[in-house]
């Protein structure tokens with residue numbers, strides 16, 4: 001595979017040298033994603049605008065590094081066209097399906113009537129082959145969003161694009177120029193083949209497995225003997241960070257591989273707004289621009305107080321707006337995958353044709369006790385886990401959560417007997433435990449059936465809202481955490497939550513089974529039901545060792561991160577392995593809504609549920 005990669009690169013360079021290859025390759029890119037883009041301050045930026053938008057979904061061939069693969073494009077481009085709308089207006093979007101199969105478009109992060117949300121089988125029947133469906137809805141918000149197929153695995157092969165809504169009034173975020181940056185993962189392998197391989201062996205694409213020699217030499221393996229022992233007994237692999245890796249993927253930025261090198265042009269000293277969207281099917285990225293600090297000004301479309309950082313992790317379907325002020329030189333925009341098996345690279349430069357150095361892939365991260373839900377803070381004291389018996393006092397039956405902000409009572413009717421972790425927000429909790437007697441499937445801790453699809457119940461999950469994400473604990477520069485996010489505006493609903501529900505993210509890594517509360521969508525589990533306008537705290541507990549970007553349709557959560565009335569709004573949150581995150585929700589949108597992991601193959605495997613918000617008395621749904 002690697003040899004093949006080198007060959008393709010040489011072919012590409014030769015083709016590029018004789019000219020023509022560049023033109024052929026950009027034929028399928030929309031104007032804003034052409035190889036050299038001047039952004040919205042210059043030419044080459046032609047979004048679809050107005051109140052009537054027409055989109056056509058069709059099969060196409062798509063070239064990456066000179067090789068053609070099977071793809072689905074919208075209006076002939078990958079990524080799909082930039083749709084740019086205005087808050088307060090009403091839009092009609094007609095979607096023609098030229099495929100021989102059903103399709104759909106979900107408007108990710110938009111607040112709209114559920115019938116327009118675009119999830120087949122949940123909010124509408126889908127768009128049948130060779131038919132047209134017209135979406136129509138008011139635009140109630142502004143910011144950086146995106147859209148994508150919610151049918152099968154179409155999103156993997158090109159069915160995604162950016163959507164920007166400009167504020168009705170003046171934009172609180174000022175800039176001289178902006179670029180839209182869409183991250184994605186591309187494979188020449190058919191997505192159903194990828195899924196089949198994963199079902200055959202969960203770690204199929206993981207080529208970073210620690211070898212026996214690594215382990216014996218101790219040179220590469222940073223694990224403690226206790227951790228090694230635990231992983232061995234759980235038959236898990238501490239390098240299993242991503243399901244699908246560089247072995248199967250090329251990582252694209254605005255449809256361009258690193259050697260195709262999408263370039264965003266700026267004038268030195270300008271305030272440049274980057275609207276960054278992770279439209280990848282299965283890849284979490286760590287983003288940085290070596291030599292250029294980024295000021296985060298919005299996430300998931302909503303403004304936050306500016307916070308200057310050097311790197312941040314972006315889960316599938318999250319969006320971040322950052323401001324940069326580049327000098328008269330080129331910069332590499334680096335999207336390194338969370339497992340560090342590969343990267344997407346683009347260039348920001350004052351003139352076309354410039355390139356900056358690209359940093360090498362960093363040392364691969366490995367998982368530790370904290371990622372196994374063992375409440376162990378990472379860092380210098382790794383390996384200091386004392387023996388002894390598990391401190392059950394922290395997990396007495398149904399102890400109320402001791403989150404830093406006012407915590408609502410547990411809803412014991414729905415989750416009777418579920419033990420709540422007593423870790424105060426941000427406080428480390430590492431009571432002594434006995435690895436030898438640890439039951440990784442302690443069924444007494446949960447109230448759902450623990451079958452073959454659940455290989456672990458996190459014994460002691462931590463609040464990880466202050467963690468930067470896997471592999472970023474010990475980098476030497478500033479890394480964003482969810483705790484750094486402070487909403488620019490105070491929240492509109494100041495009520496305290498009246499109840500708390502726990503939802504467990506569950507799975508069996510080896511069998512590639514993924515679920516929520518132990519049940520897959522195909523098993524027709526009961527929806528999570530909320531009363532209209534109910535204020536509820538949701539604790540998402542990750543009982544697996546993978547980062548799951550969880551997305552709730554039709555609503556924004558607030559992350560409970562210690563910022564009170566300025567808790568940040570998010571439509572998609574990364575839940576770190578073995579950890580939990582608390583989210584406050586005002587269930588103000590009646591209807592049935594999808595709630596799922598945004599890793600495409602996890603959702604496809606069943607990690608999806610329905611949230612039902614019932615209408616008020618006398619109100620039509």
Ligand SMILES: [Cu+2]
Pocket residue numbers: 514547548549597598599602603607
């Ligand atoms: Cu997932």
